[in-house]
Amino acid sequence: MASIWEYANPRKFIATANRLLPWVGGLACVALLVGLIWGFFLTPDDYRQGSTVKIIYLHVPSALMAINGWFMMLVASLIWLVRRHHVSALAARAAAPVGAVMTLIALITGAIWGQPMWGTWWAWDPRLTSFLILFLFYLGYIALWAAIEDDDTAADLTSILCIVGSVFAVLSRYAVDFWNQGLHQGASLSMDRADHVANVFYFPLLVCMSGFVLLFVALVLLRTQTEIRARRMRALLARERMA
Numbered sequence: 001m002a003s004i005w006e007y008a009n010p011r012k013f014i015a016t017a018n019r020l021l022p023w024v025g026g027l028a029c030v031a032l033l034v035g036l037i038w039g040f041f042l043t044p045d046d047y048r049q050g051s052t053v054k055i056i057y058l059h060v061p062s063a064l065m066a067i068n069g070w071f072m073m074l075v076a077s078l079i080w081l082v083r084r085h086h087v088s089a090l091a092a093r094a095a096a097p098v099g100a101v102m103t104l105i106a107l108i109t110g111a112i113w114g115q116p117m118w119g120t121w122w123a124w125d126p127r128l129t130s131f132l133i134l135f136l137f138y139l140g141y142i143a144l145w146a147a148i149e150d151d152d153t154a155a156d157l158t159s160i161l162c163i164v165g166s167v168f169a170v171l172s173r174y175a176v177d178f179w180n181q182g183l184h185q186g187a188s189l190s191m192d193r194a195d196h197v198a199n200v201f202y203f204p205l206l207v208c209m210s211g212f213v214l215l216f217v218a219l220v221l222l223r224t225q226t227e228i229r230a231r232r233m234r235a236l237l238a239r240e241r242m243a
Contacts, residue, residue, distance in 0.1 A: 008085035010228045017221040025218040031211030039204035046201075055113045056197070057205060061212035063106035063131070069099030069216060070134065070162070070169040073141075077159035087224070089155035090231065092162065093145050094223035098216055100138035107131060130171035137165035151231060 007013050039057035046053035076092035079085055110128065111121045122128065141158055148154035197205065 005083070005085070008083070008087050010087055010232075013087050014225050014228060017225050021218060021221055024214055024221065028211055028214035028218050031207055031214055033211075035204050035207035035209075035211050039201070039208060043200050043204060049117065052113060052116050053201070055109050056201065057208045059106060059109040059113055060205060061209045062102045062109065064209060065212050065216045066099055066103035066106050066131070066134065067169050069095055069102055070138070070165060072220070073099065073162050074166050074169075077155075077162040080155055081159050086151075086155075086231070087228065089151075089159070090227040091220065091224045092158070093155075094227050095216075095220045096138055096141050096145070098219045098223065100135065100142065102212075102216070103131065103135040103138055107135060126171070130168050134165065134168045137161070137168060141165070151234075 007016060036057055040054050043054065045051045073092040073095050076088040076095070079088040080092070107128075110131075114123070115121050141161055144158050144161060145154050148157065
């Protein structure tokens with residue numbers, strides 16, 4: 001465990017991120033390129049939903065990362081509250097805009113998918129509503145960081161907000177199970193093989209999901225490096241003003 005906390009050192013983190021980024025970023029590009037071409041151009045239309053089903057290759061992976069991105073922020077925030085490691089707080093801050101974009105993509109693609117299936121662009125379905133609230137929590141988290149000048153105070157308050165927002169991240173994931181009357185379908189991937197989408201859609205979807213995960217990791221690594229450098233610059237400027 002001692003070796004894990006070595007990465008709380010900003011220099012160690014930046015050096016490690018520099019080594020990982022080309023590999024993670026390259027694999028993300030390959031997985032996304034293969035998965036999206038495979039899914040959109042090499043799979044058949046669904047017998048009920050037609051070609052609209054292919055939006056699954058954007059909607060499901062983005063929804064996955066919208067929820068798990070918030071959980072990543074939660075873990076980083078808890079580490080900050082317990083261990084007071086600045087890199088963890090900055091990693092949570094770095095992940096927020098990426099997670100917000102993923103949530104927005106999921107909401108937009110869900111509306112595009114839902115319109116021909118449900119006959120409406122939006123319905124106050126439990127999962128859709130909890131997802132919208134999650135997006136608002138992302139925006140609130142970003143705004144709170146920007147509104148507070150002291151980084152440590154901002155990290156404390158945003159960590160508390162992250163803990164509260166985790167309730168809606170859980171609801172976004174399990175709303176269909178909690179409220180059976182919702183319009184939203186069940187999970188596209190399940191531990192129960194019978195609940196999976198057909199294999200012809202299942203395998204390219206896995207590739208797309210892998211690509212989105214790798215893209216999220218690459219963007220968070222890159223943005224965390226930026227946040228660390230920005231914090232250093234603010235500290236140097238503060239010292240110069242005091243001098």
